[in-house]
Amino acid sequence: QVQLVESGGGLVQAGGSLRLSCAASGTNFAITVMGWYRQAPGKQRELAADITRGGNPNYADSVKGRFTISRDNAKNTVYLQMNSLKPEDTAVYYCNARTYKSYWGQGTQVTVSS
Numbered sequence: 001q002v003q004l005v006e007s008g009g010g011l012v013q014a015g016g017s018l019r020l021s022c023a024a025s026g027t028n029f030a031i032t033v034m035g036w037y038r039q040a041p042g043k044q045r046e047l048a049a050d051i052t053r054g055g056n057p058n059y060a061d062s063v064k065g066r067f068t069i070s071r072d073n074a075k076n077t078v079y080l081q082m083n084s085l086k087p088e089d090t091a092v093y094y095c096n097a098r099t100y101k102s103y104w105g106q107g108t109q110v111t112v113s114s
Contacts, residue, residue, distance in 0.1 A: 001026050001027075002024055002025070002026050002027045002031075002097055002099065002101075002103040003024070003025050003026045004022055004023070004024050004095045004096075004097055004103055004104065004105035004106075005022065005023050005025075005105070006020065006021070006022045006093070006094075006095045006105040006106065006107070006108045007020070007021050007022075007108065008020040008021050008108065009093060009108030009109045009110045010109075010110070010111070011111045011112075011113065012085055012110075012111070012112055012113070013112070013113050014085060014086055014087055014112055014113065014114050015084060015085065016085050016112070017081070017082060017083045017084075017085065018082045018085065018110060019079060019080065019081050019082070020036060020079065020080040020082070020093055020095075020108060020110075021077060021078075021079050022034070022036075022077065022078050022079075022095030022097075022105055023075065023076060023077045024076040024077070024078075024095075024097045024103070025076065027076075027099055029099035029100060030053065030099065031053065031073075031076055031097050031098065031099055032052065032053050032098050032099065033050050033051065033052055033053070033096075033097075033098045034050065034051060034071050034078035034095070034096065034097050034098075035047065035048070035049060035050025035051065035058075035069070035078070035095075035096045036048045036049055036050070036069065036078070036080045036093055036094070036095060036096070037093070037094045037096055038089075038091035038092065038093045038094070038110075039091055039092050039094070039107075040088075040090060040091040043091075045094065046060065047060055048060055048063055048067060048080065048093065049063060049067055049069040049080060050069065050096070051069045051070065051071050051078065053071075053073060055070075055071070057069050057070075062088075063082075063089075066082065066083050066084045066085075067080060067081065067082050067083070068080070068081040068083075069081075076097075078095065078097075080093070082110070085110075085112045086112060087112045087113065087114045088112075089110060089112050090110060090111050090112050091110060092107040092108065092109055092110075093107065093108050093109075093110050094106075094107045
């Protein structure tokens with residue numbers, strides 16, 4: 001069973017930055033893809049960004065050029081650097097990790113004030 005521990009959410013003004021971290025533990029299987037999804041109030045959960053074990057990133061159009069995803073395979077940790085934040089980025093951000101199954105973190109709140 002994989003455990004995901006997220007950190008780094010918070011309240012920031014528009015134009016500001018935050019960095020999310022997610023550390024995975026408890027698996028003997030290689031984690032293939034790690035990523036961040038987000039869910040705003042009243043909306044469906046959506047992909048923000050994910051990254052393969054080989055380091056290939058994938059971004060939602062809404063965050064391209066502002067967010068950067070990276071990972072440290074040795075630490076089973078994924079990061080999301082979020083710059084130029086907008087109020088519409090306000091959401092609960094969930095870490096996701098995939099082996100032969102998909103695992104989710106508990107979520108961390110990101111609030112961007114205008």
